Amino acid sequence: MSVLVFIDQSEGQIKKSSYEAASYAAQTAEKLGTVAEAIVLGTVADDLAALGNYGIKKVHTVADASLNNFDAQVYAKVISQAAEQTGADVVVFSNNTSGKAIAPRLSVRLKAGLVSGAVALPDTSNGFTVKKSVFSGKAFANITVSSAKKIIGLNPNSFNISTTGGTAEVAALSVSVDAAKVEVVSVNKVNGEVPLSEADIVVSGGRGLKGPENWNLVTDLAKLLGAATACSRPVADIHWRPHHEHVGQTGLAIAPNLYIAIGISGAIQHLAGVNRSKVIVVINKDPEAPFFKAADYGIVGDAFEVMPQIIDAVKKLKGVA
Amino acid sequence: MKILVCISKTPDTTAKIAFADNNTKFATDGVQWIINPYDEWYALVRAIELKEADASTVLHLLNVGGTDSEPIIRKALALGGDEAIRVNTDNADPFYIASQIAAVAKDGGYDLIFTGKETIDYNGSSIGGMVAELLDLPYISHATGFNLEAGKAVVVREIEGGEETDKAALPLVVSCQKGMAEQRIPNMKGIMGARTKPLKVVEPVAAESYTSVASYDLPPAKAGVKLIPADNAAELVRLLHEEAKAI
Structure with a gap:
């Protein structure tokens, strides 16, 4: 049993929303009496051991350059292998464009209930209930997940990053990576602007x-x-x-x-x-x-x-x- | 070319959001129901445009919902589409709904399945990805542009801080958002024609539900606005810095 967080990167750099997801995963793990581990796909320039500072014990990497081409189908298959190998019961994503594309696919693969748009830590006092934003921000719903495995998509800017100090162990994970069916032809980013x-x-x-x-x-x-x-x-x-x-x-x-x-x-x-x-x-x-x-x-x-x-x-x- | 567009029934964007039965149910009194805007304005209209560009295209609409979905299905048919299918259930669990869509799509021979990027009530962004996984198809989410080039889909999708252009073979699942197409208003011919278009009702297949709503909360009310005189706007900057500590 563990909590696995998907660390999303763009052009080799970890996205800010992934640090929020890491903190969230670490605190969820603490509630469940287990540890949080992370999965990073593709080649990343950032220091991954530093994820320990956000409460992550171990970072699993799949540094396959083909994963720099984003295909939700390929990503979901790799993350589902990672979840099985690490024995993860809870998988955390940032509810950003990548998370929204991968998490539903993973939900099917793991037969895991998905709560996307979470704004608070799960309430584990009676089952597993997660508060999420609904009606486009006009209300919240408390969603009870009944499946053994759970997936949470954390809304960006909804959870404070907390640093704990510490260094994570970084290790390559052995998984099979399918050929992508979606080919990324071009990426057009407005440089220097904050997403x-x-x-x-x-x-x-x-x-x-x-x-x-x-x-x-x-x-x-x-x-x-x-x-x-x-x-x-x-x-x-x-x-x-x-x-x-x-x-x-x-x-x-x-x-x-x-x-x-x-x-x-x-x-x-x-x-x-x-x-x-x-x-x-x-x-x-x-x-x-x-x-x-x-x-x-x-x-x-x-x-x-x-x-x-x-x-x-x-x-x-x-x-x- | 055969296209399936998934449409969902949601409260109107101006609907008052309130809850009943000890905050366990959405209060539907006086609520106007509409086609989820992302499904209607972007997924459906883009599919209609593809049909207009190639008249041999077959366009089916699919709703997973109860009989109270039929008015919005007729409205969608008034915009366009050859026929509609309604899977008769009120279950709102995303996995259950996706399973119903996949069951209809599995034997339908669709080249393209379009959904909205999310519904404006549950904001799940889940259905497209789940359907794609259930059918083992590629999935491109948050599409702002869609074109067919030499039998392949060229899709522009939103990413954080920009956009990405993707290419994929069909069949393919795409979730659609602003930029894909422009909202249309049904004309009288469309409204009259929609009355006689086929609307098939099918019973749901057996599927799991993994989630349920325990309760709803409304956000806490704001304390009230602090007004700063227009001729002393610099005071706002001081307050944001010293009081709100936001800059």
């Missing part, structure tokens, strides 16, 4: 900004804060901003530490995607904008007058001339 789902701070703009030419108000602040940028649905629909920036019920649901909404009225569908943010700031000239009801801090004012003041104040705070 929206993993960002601590998100600066977001709506129709109140009047046009894409004014987006420097959003991007300048985001750059100063090391934040990701986002937008409301109408803004993506009229192509002021790319689709992948759309947060809300039918876009991406995010849970950053700080969400700053500029010129967004806060329709219920938008709130659904952002209401798990820890601190919400709303800047809108309409005092009746529904977003103010969901906000922690607000400024009723014209973004074109307010934002330059805020950008100046952040520059002073950060010591930027």
Whole structure:
């Protein structure tokens, strides 16, 4: 019996959401009176022994270069072999795009109940129940898993990373790796930008900004804060901003530490995607904008007058001339 | 080309989320039901476009749900599709649902199976991957673009911080999201035609359920907004730094 966590990497670097999943797996293992181990696929440049600092006892690697080409089918088969060899009863993923593609396949292979979108450690006091986000962030459901094996997909930014000190043992795992049926033709990443789902701070703009030419108000602040940028649905629909920036019920649901909404009225569908943010700031000239009801801090004012003041104040705070 | 699009019934995006029976059931009073937006706007519309580009394409819709799913199935048929299949069950466990879809798809000879990337009620993102594994097919999730080139699928999918272009042979399972297609409104001809399209009802096959909802919680209410005067916006930055410790 053990807890196995899938450590997701991109271009040889471990994703931040994987450290959250590692901490989550370690604390789940502690609750179950067992240890947490990790599985890493493909060639990774990061120091894997350092995963010990997040409570991982052993890191299993399959450094097959063909695994740098992501195919959920191949990944699920390899992870299911790892789960069998390590005797894992619980497998933890980050509920990011890779986790969402692999975990359901693994669920079928291991006959394991899957809870995706978990936001808290499992409650093991009476069975095995995991709290997850439902109704696009408007509520939570406590899901009881009845199968012997369980899979949990942890929502990014929902669980604090905790460091314990320590070094993990790193060992190669002997598994068979199938040829991929999905060929990755090209990867197009926006370099230097923080992925929206993993960002601590998100600066977001709506129709109140009047046009894409004014987006420097959003991007300048985001750059100063090391934040990701986002937008409301109408803004993506009229192509002021790319689709992948759309947060809300039918876009991406995010849970950053700080969400700053500029010129967004806060329709219920938008709130659904952002209401798990820890601190919400709303800047809108309409005092009746529904977003103010969901906000922690607000400024009723014209973004074109307010934002330059805020950008100046952040520059002073950060010591930027 | 034969395409299967899986559609799910979800509450309208503006529905009030409340719970009944000691927080164990979603309160459905006054709730409007819709086709899950990801299934309708992206999976179904893209499939309709593929059929429009090649008239020999056969397009089937599949819903796993009770009789109360029939209005949304008719609405989907009004947008397009040749016929619909409903697997008659109210079981909401993802593995159980995926097993029903796989049972229908197994002998259907489908080249493509489209789902939405997730439903807007349970947000599971589970069905596509489970169906693919049950059928031993490749799976591309979170697709924002789909094209056929020389009999192969070329799919653009979202990854953290960017996008990836993949190529795969058919048959294939794809979960769809924003970017795949644009929302359509059914026209009168479609609505009239949908009434006479076949809607087959089949009984579920035996399958396991691994999960159940024990209870629901609503998030705690916010304490109330702290308003900062617009002419002193720098104060917001001080509060975020010193009080909220968020920057």
